[in-house]
Every structure is written in C-alpha cells, then in structure tokens.
Amino acid sequence: MLKLHLTKHLFAGTLAFSLAAMTASAAQATVQAIGATLPDILSNEKVMKDKFLPDYSFAGYANSEKAPSTQDFTVINVADHGIFANDGLDDSQALLTLLDKLRESDEPTVLQFSKGRYIISSIIYFDRNNLVVRGEGSGVSGTEFYFPRPLIYTEAPELKELKEYLVSLNKIQKEKKNNIYLPFTEWAWSGGYFWTRIKDLRVKKYLDKYDVPIRTLATPNKGKQGEFILTVDTSDKLKVGEIIELQWYNTKGENAPIINELYHGLVDNVGSHHWRFANLALARQQSEIVAINGNQVELKTPLLHNIHEGMEVNLAPWEHLSNIGFEHFTMTFPFAERIAHHVEQGFNGIYLTRLYNGWVDDVKITNADSGILTEEVANISITDVVTDGEKFAHYSVQMGAVHNVLVENLHVKNKVEHPLSFNTFATKSVYLRSSIDIDPVLDQHSGVNQQNLFDMISVNVTLDENRQYPLFAGGGASYWKPSHAAYNTFWNINVRFQNGHASAQSVLLNGMKDGPKARVISVNGNLPVHVEYGPDAYIEGTNWVYPEAESLFEYQLKKRLSQE
Structure with a gap:
C-alpha cells in the first residue's frame, strides 16, 4: 500500500508539468542552477544547516x-x-x-x-x-x-x-x-x-467570555523544532496512540518568546491579536504519541516550534472525528x-x-x-x-x-x-x-x-x-x-x-514585503522571471526546474518512507 500511494504522488502529471516548465525556462537558468538536479537547500550541507526547511511529507x-x-x-x-x-x-x-x-x-x-x-x-x-x-x-x-x-x-x-x-x-x-x-x-x-x-463543541475561539479553563495533560519544557522528542513535566496522563494537541500561548505581550520564534525580529507590523487573547494558542500541532520513555515523549510528526524555558506551551487532549470522506459527486449552486x-x-x-x-x-x-x-x-x-x-x-x-x-x-x-x-x-x-x-x-x-x-x-x-x-x-x-x-x-x-x-x-513577480524567512525555490515560466520577496527570503533556482525534486513534498515523502 505504501508503494502504491507513493507512486500516485510521484507520477500523476509530473512528466507533463516538468517538460513544459523546463522547455520554457531552461534558456534563462541562472548560472548557479545550470546543470543542477537538486537545489543547495536539499544538497549543500552548509546551506541545509543554515537554512531550515520544514519537512512537509507528513501532510495528508x-x-x-x-x-x-x-x-x-x-x-x-x-x-x-x-x-x-x-x-x-x-x-x-x-x-x-x-x-x-x-x-x-x-x-x-x-x-x-x-x-x-x-x-x-x-x-x-x-x-x-x-x-x-x-x-x-x-x-x-x-x-x-x-x-x-x-x-x-x-x-x-x-x-x-x-x-x-x-x-x-x-x-x-x-x-x-x-x-x-x-x-x-x-x-x-x-x-x-x-x-x-x-456537536456542542466550540468551532473556534473568538470571545473571551466563552472561554473555559485550558485542559492540560502535561507541560512541555524542552524540544527542538523539526525533531520528534519533547520533554514534559510528567507523562502520567499520557498514552501511546493518543492524539494530542501541542499549543503555544502568549500571555507576555509584544516581546514574548513565541513572537520571536514566529517572526525572528524581522517585521515591525505584528498585530495586537498576537497578545490580546491570552487563552488563544498562536500555534497548534495535532499529533499521535508513538512512544513514552519516562518524561520524554515521542511524536509521530516533527515539532512545529522550539520549546524552551520561558515559552508557554501546553500539551492538551484534542477531541476529533476520524475517517469521514466525501467522494465522487458535484455540488451545484x-x-x-x-x-x-x-x-x-x-x-x-x-x-x-x-x-x-x-x-x-x-x-x-x-x-x-x-x-x-x-x-x-x-x-x-x-x-x-x-x-x-x-x-x-x-x-x-x-x-x-x-x-x-x-x-x-x-x-x-x-x-x-x-x-x-x-x-x-x-x-x-x-x-x-x-x-x-x-x-x-x-x-x-x-x-x-x-x-x-x-x-x-x-x-x-x-x-x-x-x-x-x-x-x-x-x-x-x-x-x-x-x-x-x-x-x-x-x-x-x-x-x-x-x-x-x-x-x-524579465517579469517581476512580487507582492510580499512582510513575510519573513520564506523559501522560494524554482519559480519559472514561459518568460524569464525575477522574484522579489521579503524580508530575508532564501531564493534559489529562479527560472529552473530541478529534475530530482520537481515536487518538494514528494521528494521528502519518498526519502522518509525509504528510511522507515
């Protein structure tokens, strides 16, 4: 089943898309990209260390x-x-x-x-x-x-x-x-x-007056972004196989650690909703617990953010449904x-x-x-x-x-x-x-x-x-x-x-001035293009398509499944 699922991702439409893109853009390829089959952000150890790239292969x-x-x-x-x-x-x-x-x-x-x-x-x-x-x-x-x-x-x-x-x-x-x-x-x-x-479960938090006490299974105190292990104060209430939600809060105002974790001090237009609602988690991650070893908890998916002293992080139960599907029909209005x-x-x-x-x-x-x-x-x-x-x-x-x-x-x-x-x-x-x-x-x-x-x-x-x-x-x-x-x-x-x-x-593609640390790889077209994106974006391979990683998701998924 794993091979069948991966094959669907790897080959459904990829060839037609890549040939069209490469034909249109190869002539304008940057000197850095000519002949490259993988971008530096996937192949150069220094770049990979300096430029964090999330693992998207767990989506779906x-x-x-x-x-x-x-x-x-x-x-x-x-x-x-x-x-x-x-x-x-x-x-x-x-x-x-x-x-x-x-x-x-x-x-x-x-x-x-x-x-x-x-x-x-x-x-x-x-x-x-x-x-x-x-x-x-x-x-x-x-x-x-x-x-x-x-x-x-x-x-x-x-x-x-x-x-x-x-x-x-x-x-x-x-x-x-x-x-x-x-x-x-x-x-x-x-x-x-x-x-x-x-039924009767709040869809989304909007107003403080409807808040109920935040439910807690454990308090995380240590974890590294992109890794799978976090340390908690106690694992007594946790179970392997349970779906939990990690929640990053902010009750410390404009200079809270989570604000720097999100924006790295690169923007000056952080809006008031980031600190106005103390009971509203700014980041959430739903994941399955796959192992518990003392106070160390291993999750199925990599940590969305760092967890360290001073950050306000909660590990909570997460109520949900599962295995509901909608397929093979039209909806008309x-x-x-x-x-x-x-x-x-x-x-x-x-x-x-x-x-x-x-x-x-x-x-x-x-x-x-x-x-x-x-x-x-x-x-x-x-x-x-x-x-x-x-x-x-x-x-x-x-x-x-x-x-x-x-x-x-x-x-x-x-x-x-x-x-x-x-x-x-x-x-x-x-x-x-x-x-x-x-x-x-x-x-x-x-x-x-x-x-x-x-x-x-x-x-x-x-x-x-x-x-x-x-x-x-x-x-x-x-x-x-x-x-x-x-x-x-x-x-x-x-x-x-x-x-x-x-x-x-060349055509200028722009429109973003307040999105920090974006990764912009392989923007191409049937005319040469130039990309502006800020602040502190990592831009690579403009006017080029990398044949070994036409899709980042599929590249990461194939790599992950081959290692499991």
Missing part, C-alpha cells in the same frame, strides 16, 4: 503513508431510505433522518447516492466516525447535489460566537465607490452545507451576483471541522461562494477537486486552523478572491500540483499561518504595462499581520504568461 490522510480505504465499510443505498434522485423533491429531511439513525453507531458506513440530482436546503451535519458520502462521479452523468438557496436561510448555532465577534469589532465592508457599507456575514469564511462537527467581499450569503459547499484522518476526493463545485472551508482539522487529503462557474467566489479550497493538510490536483477555473489560501493558524500544510486559471494569487492570509508549502503550482498570468505581477500578495486584517510567519515555502511555481512575449525583458 494518515500522514500520506496509506490511502483512505472503504473496503470493509457497509454500503447503504440511500434509495432504500426514501432518498431518490431526480424526483424534484427536497432530500434534506430524509437524509437527516437517516443520519440520526446512523449516529447510534460508529460502524464503518458508505452512504451510496445514485446518479442524478439531489436537492439539499438544510445543513447536513456529519458528527460520527467512519462515514463516507459517495456518489457515482463528478461528471455530467454522475451524482449532483443541488443547493437552491444560501446558508443565510439556515440555522447554525455553532456560529453564534462568530456573529458576536463581528459585531463587537464593528466589522463593516466599506466600498464607497460601489455604494457598499454592509456588515460582515458569518458565512464569509465559515460554514458549509456538508459540515463535519462534534444557482448563480448569484457577488455583493461584496466579506458579505457572502453562504453558498458554501463543504465545511470540515474537528476531523483527523479524513478526505475529499473527485468533487466538482460550481458557483460557490467558497467550495471547501476548514477549521481545526489535521491529516486531511483533498484530491482532484475542481471549482468553476460564473460566480466571483471568496475561496476555492481554503486552509484555516489546519495541520498537515494536503490539497492535491485542485483546479481553480473560476474567478476567486483568494484562489489558494493559507489562512489563520494554518500550519505544515500543502497545495500540490494545483492550478489557477484566472487572476492567480498565492494567498497567505495573516493570522500566524506558518510553515506551509505551495508545491508545483501552475498559474495563468496576464501582464499589464508595468511588466510585473503581485503573485505573492497576502490578505488579512492588520491586527493579525504580518502576512505569514517564518519558513513558508514556494517550490516549482510555473507561470504561464498569456501576453508580453514581444519582449525578452
């Missing part, structure tokens, strides 16, 4: 060591429970009734839908383990879920706190020239019609004109929360405000997703408050505000072999997103007369700035310029 379902399987799942044909395609009736209540019956057990179950259209107008919650929604494909003869109205017409008590937060901060979208002065909606970056959740940024009505597809080892595969989403949104999930694989339609969307597949999530073969065909986006608290996650057709941005959305990877991304760019393009622009509110923390990585970014070929002058 089961840390990408095996693919999801439903071989032993019981298959339930939903037609046997009164849920029929193409009958013109709303299927929401019948589906909710079926899920109520299944909630009494965690028996592995596939809900099999037939080809044709099903109509859904209520939020469908998935709040038990080992449950898969499967259609008969995402093509024209497959399964379609049609959502005739937006989420503003549904009830979602889970977002009550978010609504209060938006009011308390007076979050208003102001666009005078467009006659827009409207309050943010709770659906702009949250919620979805297919929603994984643990009626076209609705975009009103404005942040005031979306909630044409949102899938919302993944509190899920560990889950997946989405072979899903097409049309005319959504946001195709797939995430919050508090880890070890998720999202593969072969297409977003399209005439709707100007907010997100395609967004990653927020995630750890070790892999989005692979995402094709963004529609116009999207943030087509690929690492959002607040996203860590060690990967967009792999994905493409953006219209107005691409590799968005890093403030909110302490850190150590994330854009890998083998292909984008279409139309140049203006300035012969530059802000590919690396970052969004987000000022109180969560800067745009990202240290070690976000770009690897083999292929830019297909749609114009500008009358000149051999």
